[in-house]
Amino acid sequence: MNSYSEYIDVKSKDWQSKAINSLSQNGVVILRGIVSELVIDQINNKANKVLSNPSALGRIGFYQKDSYKKTYDGFLLGKEVVESVSDENALDVIEKYLKDKVILNEIFLKNDLGYNIQYFPYHSHTGSDVEGDVNKPFGCAALIYLHDTNEGAFCYALKSHHLKIERGKNNFLSKRQDRKEIEKKMNKIIGKKGDYVIFDERGFHGPEQPVKTSRKVLLFGYQLKKYTNNRSRTGIPIVISDMENLTDRQLDAIGVGGGTRGLYEDYHLRASSDITKKYTVVNTFIKTIIYLDLKLTNIKNFLKKNLKK
């Protein structure tokens, strides 16, 4: 597969017009310098803590629905993520490319574990959950690379956002007659730690798989307010005090005061986990531990009381 690593430094001259141009031409842009080294290290410290243990018995930890990846609600990693995702330089590029105001769709931490399996095929978004002309740019998805990323990187078929799309059609690359042509345009988007990758969601994309290398990214997206009636794709959890440094524009862009098209509990990180066999086993185990803990405490209290007599 070809590689694409042409980044735009946000401190360079005319960076913004170059970034918008790259999105228009290729459908993707790599922005360097949005997130500082210090901030990305702080995000990594928190992400690594979350990814080291599962969420259970009140402990903050990762979610894991299958063997291949760990996930977590992105904004719950703290204000560094809230501020980076809603960075105004990035918002400028996205809003100028889409030509109007946007609202955040979703935001999550994804740790692909590198088990050499293809579980997430290349696809494009057909605007099944938005209103309006889907053959015009309506949304940009984005990633922040949490480490230098080469093997297992995000891949994008350059210029494939120009292809005509039919709303609501499941657009998996493998099902397309012209897949060979699109595959030729597929590029691995190679980036450094902290790079902010933005892409037109109508283009074909997905992670490089199968690979033996793990990958850790923040994944999110923005869509036009007018195409979504100012509603995010899902209910997005956040710690209220983590919004203290945001401007009114950033608050508006992450969806404060807006609605949602999907429920918090139906989001893919959470949905269906309570009906699987593995969950039933884990649930029984946890309830047994809690029951035994209660019994042990009762015995200790009983002995303490009676030995004093």
Ligand SMILES: [Fe+2]
């Ligand atoms: Fe996607």
